[in-house]
Amino acid sequence: MIAEEKVSLLSSKIHIVSEKLWKVVLFGPDNYRSALISHYVRSRKKSLKKTAIQFTKELLDGYLDEEITNAVAEEALQYLFKFDEDIPFPKPAFPKFTFIDLFAGIGGFRIAMQAHQGECIFSSEWDKYAQRTYYANFGEIPFGDITKEETKRWIPDKFDLLCGGFPCQPFSIAGVSKKISLGRLHGFDDVKQGNLFFHIADIIQKHRPKAFFLENVKNLVTHDKHKTFKVIKETLEALDYSFHFKIMNGKYFVPQNRERTFMVGFDKNVYKGKENFQFPDITDTKRKFKDILQNKVNPKYTLSDHLWKYLQDYAVKHKEKGNGFGFGLTDLNGISRTMSARYYKDGSEILIPQKDKNPRRLTEREAARLQGYPDHYIVNAVSMNQSYKQFGNSVVVPLIEAIGEKVVETMQTKIK
Incomplete structure (x- = not known):
C-alpha cells in the first residue's frame, strides 16, 4: 500500500473515531482536555500547541489501532472540531482587546463583546448541554468547573476584561424562597453556588484585568437586607477596583420585562479611579411581542x-x-413576562x-x-x-452590547 493510501485510510479512521469521541468525552465539567484542544484549534497559539497535541493523543488512546504519534494527533485535530467557515460567530479578524467569558452559558456576553471587536481568549461553563450550544456557535468548547484548579490553570496570564453572569439562584427571590422552604441556606452560605462569586474575585486578584463586567438578578442588591451586595462591593473595592452598578431592564431592547443588576469596575492601578464611566442612557422605545413571532x-x-x-x-x-x-x-402588542429556566x-x-x-x-x-x-x-x-x-438562563444580548460599548470606550481611554 502506497504512503498516500495509508494516510487516506488513517484519515478515514480518525474521522470515524472523532464521531465516537463527541458522544463520550468532549463535553462536561471535567472536559479540560477537549476544551484546551478546541481553544488551540481556534487560536493556534504556540503556547498551547504542545499540550493540545498531548491531550489529543490521550483522547485517541484506545480508539485507534495505529501508534498515536504527534503527527497522528495533529491529523486528528482537523476532524475533531469545526472548520472556521462553519462557525456562525468567529473571532474578529483584528481584535482591539481581549476578554474571558466566565459562567459563559450559551455565549450572550461573547456575542456582545465580539461586536465591539473583542477577542475571547478563555471561556468556562460547567453545563455540558450549554457547552454543546456554545461550541455550535463559536467553534470552541468552554472549560468546565471554574472552581477547580485544573480549570483555572488554563486562564491566560493577561487579558483586558473579565465578563461573567455568575449563577443567580442563591440570590434570586424565587431561589431564596425555595431554599428556605427546603431548610437550605442561601446567599454566601450556599457553598456550591453562592460562593462562586469569590472565585471571580480570586481570578481578578491574580490576573488584574483592566476591568470587569458582571451580571446578576435584580434581587441581588436587596438580598439579605443588602448584606450580600455589600460583601460583593466591598470585596471588589478591596482589590483596588472601582465599582459601578445599575439595575437595568431589557424591555427597551426586546419585548420582555427582564430586570437585571449590572456591575462594572476598573483597576485603580491603571485608571486611578478617574475613569468617566456611565451606564448607557436608554430611550423608552416601544417593543412589540408580535415582532419576534x-x-x-x-x-x-x-x-x-x-x-x-x-x-x-x-x-x-x-x-x-x-x-x-x-x-x-x-x-401581542405589548411585552411578555420574564422568561425563566x-x-x-x-x-x-x-x-x-x-x-x-x-x-x-x-x-x-x-x-x-x-x-x-x-x-x-x-x-x-x-x-x-x-x-x-x-x-x-441567558442575558439580553443587545443590552449587554449597549453596556459593553461604554465599558470598552472607558477601558480604552487613557487617564492622564
Missing part, C-alpha cells in the same frame, strides 16, 4: 387540552387564595394566544429572539427542553 409554527408548540385546563384551574385556585400565581397570556416545564409564564386554538409556547427561535439573539444563532444543537433552559 414566526409565521409558520409546528402544532407541537400548541398546549394540549389537558395542560391548558390544568393551567387555568391552577390560576383560579391561587387567585381564590389571594396569590398572584398563574399563566401569562401575552399581549423553567419555561420548558409548561411555558406558563409566556403563552401566545391563537385564534380558535389553545395558546402555544414559544418556539426555540422565538425564545432566542426574545433574548436578542440574531437569527443565524444555532438553537438546535440540543433538545427543545434544554434550549428553553438555556435561553431562560
Whole structure:
C-alpha cells in the first residue's frame, strides 16, 4: 500500500473515531482536555500547541489501532472540531482587546463583546448541554468547573476584561424562597453556588484585568437586607477596583420585562479611579411581542387540552387564595413576562394566544429572539427542553452590547 493510501485510510479512521469521541468525552465539567484542544484549534497559539497535541493523543488512546504519534494527533485535530467557515460567530479578524467569558452559558456576553471587536481568549461553563450550544456557535468548547484548579490553570496570564453572569439562584427571590422552604441556606452560605462569586474575585486578584463586567438578578442588591451586595462591593473595592452598578431592564431592547443588576469596575492601578464611566442612557422605545413571532409554527408548540385546563384551574385556585400565581397570556402588542429556566416545564409564564386554538409556547427561535439573539444563532444543537433552559438562563444580548460599548470606550481611554 502506497504512503498516500495509508494516510487516506488513517484519515478515514480518525474521522470515524472523532464521531465516537463527541458522544463520550468532549463535553462536561471535567472536559479540560477537549476544551484546551478546541481553544488551540481556534487560536493556534504556540503556547498551547504542545499540550493540545498531548491531550489529543490521550483522547485517541484506545480508539485507534495505529501508534498515536504527534503527527497522528495533529491529523486528528482537523476532524475533531469545526472548520472556521462553519462557525456562525468567529473571532474578529483584528481584535482591539481581549476578554474571558466566565459562567459563559450559551455565549450572550461573547456575542456582545465580539461586536465591539473583542477577542475571547478563555471561556468556562460547567453545563455540558450549554457547552454543546456554545461550541455550535463559536467553534470552541468552554472549560468546565471554574472552581477547580485544573480549570483555572488554563486562564491566560493577561487579558483586558473579565465578563461573567455568575449563577443567580442563591440570590434570586424565587431561589431564596425555595431554599428556605427546603431548610437550605442561601446567599454566601450556599457553598456550591453562592460562593462562586469569590472565585471571580480570586481570578481578578491574580490576573488584574483592566476591568470587569458582571451580571446578576435584580434581587441581588436587596438580598439579605443588602448584606450580600455589600460583601460583593466591598470585596471588589478591596482589590483596588472601582465599582459601578445599575439595575437595568431589557424591555427597551426586546419585548420582555427582564430586570437585571449590572456591575462594572476598573483597576485603580491603571485608571486611578478617574475613569468617566456611565451606564448607557436608554430611550423608552416601544417593543412589540408580535415582532419576534414566526409565521409558520409546528402544532407541537400548541398546549394540549389537558395542560391548558390544568393551567387555568391552577390560576383560579391561587387567585381564590389571594396569590398572584398563574399563566401569562401575552399581549401581542405589548411585552411578555420574564422568561425563566423553567419555561420548558409548561411555558406558563409566556403563552401566545391563537385564534380558535389553545395558546402555544414559544418556539426555540422565538425564545432566542426574545433574548436578542440574531437569527443565524444555532438553537438546535440540543433538545427543545434544554434550549428553553438555556435561553431562560441567558442575558439580553443587545443590552449587554449597549453596556459593553461604554465599558470598552472607558477601558480604552487613557487617564492622564
